Amino acid sequence: MAAIRAKKVKKGLNFSIMIVGASGLGKSTFVNTLCDGVVFPKKDYPSSDKLTFEKTVVITPVNVELDLDGVKLSLSVVDTPGFGDNINNEACFNQIIAYIDKQFDDVLGEESRIKRNPKFIDNRVHACLYFIPPTGHALRELDIEFMRKLGPKVNIIPVIAKADTLSPQELIDFKKRVVEDLSYYKIPTYSFPYDEEEDDEETIEENQHLRSLIPFSIIGADETITEGNRRIRCRQYQWGRVEVDNPLHCDFDTLRHALLISHLNDLKEITNDVLYENYRTEKLSHIKDDDLDDGASGHGMDEVMLQKGLLRREEERLRQELALRQQQLKNLEARLSASQTNIAGQD
Numbered sequence: 001m002a003a004i005r006a007k008k009v010k011k012g013l014n015f016s017i018m019i020v021g022a023s024g025l026g027k028s029t030f031v032n033t034l035c036d037g038v039v040f041p042k043k044d045y046p047s048s049d050k051l052t053f054e055k056t057v058v059i060t061p062v063n064v065e066l067d068l069d070g071v072k073l074s075l076s077v078v079d080t081p082g083f084g085d086n087i088n089n090e091a092c093f094n095q096i097i098a099y100i101d102k103q104f105d106d107v108l109g110e111e112s113r114i115k116r117n118p119k120f121i122d123n124r125v126h127a128c129l130y131f132i133p134p135t136g137h138a139l140r141e142l143d144i145e146f147m148r149k150l151g152p153k154v155n156i157i158p159v160i161a162k163a164d165t166l167s168p169q170e171l172i173d174f175k176k177r178v179v180e181d182l183s184y185y186k187i188p189t190y191s192f193p194y195d196e197e198e199d200d201e202e203t204i205e206e207n208q209h210l211r212s213l214i215p216f217s218i219i220g221a222d223e224t225i226t227e228g229n230r231r232i233r234c235r236q237y238q239w240g241r242v243e244v245d246n247p248l249h250c251d252f253d254t255l256r257h258a259l260l261i262s263h264l265n266d267l268k269e270i271t272n273d274v275l276y277e278n279y280r281t282e283k284l285s286h287i288k289d290d291d292l293d294d295g296a297s298g299h300g301m302d303e304v305m306l307q308k309g310l311l312r313r314e315e316e317r318l319r320q321e322l323a324l325r326q327q328q329l330k331n332l333e334a335r336l337s338a339s340q341t342n343i344a345g346q347d
C-alpha cells in the first residue's frame with residue numbers, strides 16, 4: 001500500500017490543509033516549518049489590552065509550490081487566524097465550517113454541469129490540523145465542541161502545539177488524556193486506517209505507529225543552524241535546544257512525512273469517497289425534500305438536470321414535427337389550389 005501511495009505522489013499533486021487553533025499557538029510558525037520557507041511572516045503581537053476586542057476569523061488560503069525530492073506538490077494552506085480568542089466562538093465555527101462546505105458545493109455544482117469548466121479548481125480541504133494548547137490537563141470544552149462539528153466534514157489530525165513547553169512525562173500524560181477524551185466524546189478524527197487482511201505487515205506497522213502518536217507533538221522552528229554538514233531547524237534556549245526534525249524531541253517530522261508523502265492520497269481519497277460523498281448525499285436529499293415541499297416533481301439536483309434535458313429534447317422533437325406538418329399542410333393546400341384551378345379550367 002505504501003508503495004502505491006509513493007508512486008502516485010511522483011506524478012505531481014495538489015493537496016489542501018487547514019490549520020485551526022487559538023491565536024499564538026504557533027500555527028504560522030508550523031506552516032513555515034512545514035514548507036521550509038516564509039509562507040506567513042512573523043507577526044508583531046499586540047499588547048494584552050489590545051487583545052480584548054473580538055477578532056473576526058479571516059479564512060485565507062495560500063498556495064505554496066513544494067519540491068519533495070523532485071516531486072512537485074502544490075500545497076494550499078488554509079489558515080484560520082484568531083480562532084478561539086472570542087468569548088462567543090459560534091461565528092468562528094460557522095465561518096470555518098462554511099468555508100469547508102463552500103468547497104464541497106463548488107465541486108457538487110461542477111459535477112452537475114452539462115459542460116465541464118476546464119479551469120475549475122477543486123479546493124476541498126483534505127486535512128485539518130487542530131492545534132491543542134499545551135495545557136497539560138485535558139481537552140477544553142471548546143476543542144471538543146469544535147472538533148465534533150468539524151469531524152464529519154474533514155480529516156481532523158489533532159496536534160499538541162508548542163510541545164517543548166511540556167516535560168517528556170507531562171507530554172506522555174497529556175497525550176493519554178487527550179486520547180481518552182477523543183474516545184469518550186466520540187470525536188471523529190483521521191485514524192490512519194489499515195486493513196489487517198489486505199495490507200502488508202509494513203503498512204500495518206506504520207499505521208499502528210502513527211496511531212500511537214496521536215495527538216502529534218509539534219514544535220515550530222524559529223531558527224536554522226548548521227553543524228558540520230547538518231542543517232538543524234530548532235528553537236534555542238539557555239539550557240539547550242529543541243530540534244524540530246528530531247523524532248526524539250517531537251513528532252513533527254513523522255507527521256510531515258505522513259501528511260505530504262505516505263498518507264496524502266489516503267487523505268484525499270477519504271475526503272472524496274467518504275466525507276464529500278456523505279455531504280453530497282445529505283445535500284441532494286435536502287433538495288429532494290424541498291422539491292416535494294414545493295410540489296415540484298424533481299428528485300435532487302441530478303434528477304432535475306436530467307428532467308430538464310429530457311424536456312428540452314422533447315421540445316425540439318415537437319418543434320421538428322410541427323415544421324414537418326406545416327410543410328405537409330402547405331403542400332396539400334398547393335395541391336388543392338392546383339386541382340381547383342384545373343376544375344375551373346375544365347368548366
Ligand SMILES: Nc1nc2c(ncn2[C@@H]2O[C@H](COP(=O)(O)OP(=O)(O)OP(=O)(O)O)[C@@H](O)[C@H]2O)c(=O)[nH]1
Pocket residue numbers: 021022023024025026027028029030043080081082083161162163164165218219220221222235
Ligand atoms: N515555545 C514555542 N514557541 C513557539 C512555537 N511555535 C511558535 N512559537 C512562538 O509562538 C509565538 C506565536 O507564533 P505564531 O506562529 O505567530 O502563532 P499563530 O498561531 O500563527 O498566531 P495567530 O496567527 O495570531 O493565530 C511566536 O513568538 C513563535 O515564535 C513552539 O513550537 N514552541
